[in-house]
Amino acid sequence: MRLTISVIKADIGSVGGHTKPSTRMMAAVEGEVAKAIDNGLLIDGFVRHTGDDIAIIMTHTRGEGSSEIHQFAWKTFLAATAVAKTSGLYGAGQDLLVDAPSGNVRGAGPAVAELSFDHSLSGARPAESFMVFAADKCGPGAYNLPLYLAFADPMYCAGLMLPPMIKGFRFHIIDMDNTAGDSVIELDAPADGYHIAALLRDNERFGIDRIVSKTYGEVAVAVSAQRLHSIAGKYTGKDDPVAVVRNQGIFAAPEEIISPFAKAHFVGGDARGSHVMPLMPVPLNTPVTGMYCLPIVSCVGFSIDRDGKFSESYTDFFDNLAWDEVRQRAQRKAIEMRSQGWSGAAMLPYSELEYGGFRDTVSGLLKRFRLREEPKPQAAE
Ligand code: 13P
Ligand code: MG
Ligand code: MG
Ligand code: MG
Numbered sequence: 001m002r003l004t005i006s007v008i009k010a011d012i013g014s015v016g017g018h019t020k021p022s023t024r025m026m027a028a029v030e031g032e033v034a035k036a037i038d039n040g041l042l043i044d045g046f047v048r049h050t051g052d053d054i055a056i057i058m059t060h061t062r063g064e065g066s067s068e069i070h071q072f073a074w075k076t077f078l079a080a081t082a083v084a085k086t087s088g089l090y091g092a093g094q095d096l097l098v099d100a101p102s103g104n105v106r107g108a109g110p111a112v113a114e115l116s117f118d119h120s121l122s123g124a125r126p127a128e129s130f131m132v133f134a135a136d137k138c139g140p141g142a143y144n145l146p147l148y149l150a151f152a153d154p155m156y157c158a159g160l161m162l163p164p165m166i167k168g169f170r171f172h173i174i175d176m177d178n179t180a181g182d183s184v185i186e187l188d189a190p191a192d193g194y195h196i197a198a199l200l201r202d203n204e205r206f207g208i209d210r211i212v213s214k215t216y217g218e219v220a221v222a223v224s225a226q227r228l229h230s231i232a233g234k235y236t237g238k239d240d241p242v243a244v245v246r247n248q249g250i251f252a253a254p255e256e257i258i259s260p261f262a263k264a265h266f267v268g269g270d271a272r273g274s275h276v277m278p279l280m281p282v283p284l285n286t287p288v289t290g291m292y293c294l295p296i297v298s299c300v301g302f303s304i305d306r307d308g309k310f311s312e313s314y315t316d317f318f319d320n321l322a323w324d325e326v327r328q329r330a331q332r333k334a335i336e337m338r339s340q341g342w343s344g345a346a347m348l349p350y351s352e353l354e355y356g357g358f359r360d361t362v363s364g365l366l367k368r369f370r371l372r373e374e375p376k377p378q379a380a381e
Pocket of ligand 3: 011051052053136237240
């Protein structure tokens, strides 16, 4: 069976400010997903939130970019938006940026990460397991560093030295500034490792789109790499990417994939999407209530049975004592960074504020600049 995992995620309203979706919104989405499983559109589905973003994780056989799957997600988000509006919630429908997308919802606001594979539970994949990352208050390249380390650096993934992975992985990197369409370059790790780093260091412009095994041609990773403000033409909340990552066997193991997140590395995001703050790993369904508005990321893991259904339980990877230590460190890093307020590296550069109110403030001031008159040379006595 050719199986597709689709993750489609949107911020469509939240309680008490941009913290979390309401219980009724979650129930509305869960109800629609249950119906779609019953009527055979989906093989399986799972709903969770990270901050105020609701992610629908689905398996099906309709392929990537299927208009039926995408339209289902869009209509489901519209139904939850209606619930949010009725309750007067903040930002109702925020990420639904167009009136009615025809077919695919990529470029319409929701974050989309999808990958497909032959699902036979034999050969290179005698068992199929995967993880889904979902981030909130976070820029589009938030996974650049951790996924590079997991799939290109044996200091983090010693498994890269094993025969199934030693030929490395092909990174598909997207230029998110190209509004003409998806502009992608393919570079191989380890051979092109420094070129990959030269692009991925810029989290706001370049993002990992997918990662593919060089040995098996199997896709390991799919990421939703798109900038919301490139779509909307103005600031409409942070990009908040999602990623699907297949693990074990011919791919990195879960601990090799999540250990780079122990860095709590600095990313663009946080309050008004305009600061540089550490990415804090959190359990599923965590609201954003900390003293700042830290970028957060959750990670859920599933196995998939012969029919494409999820295992009856899931693993909540960051819901663990080990990550409490990282959360404390993320908070300490945040306090350090935020102690310098708006100055320099603590906030995103001017270009990233381009469509925000901060830009308007500066534009107004730019109009008031005047060339200083040079002092006249003194006449010789
Ligand atoms: P959201 O993308 O969750 O709306 O957050 C953006 C923001 O501006 C937080 O202050
Ligand atoms: Mg929001
Ligand atoms: Mg959000
Ligand atoms: Mg957002």
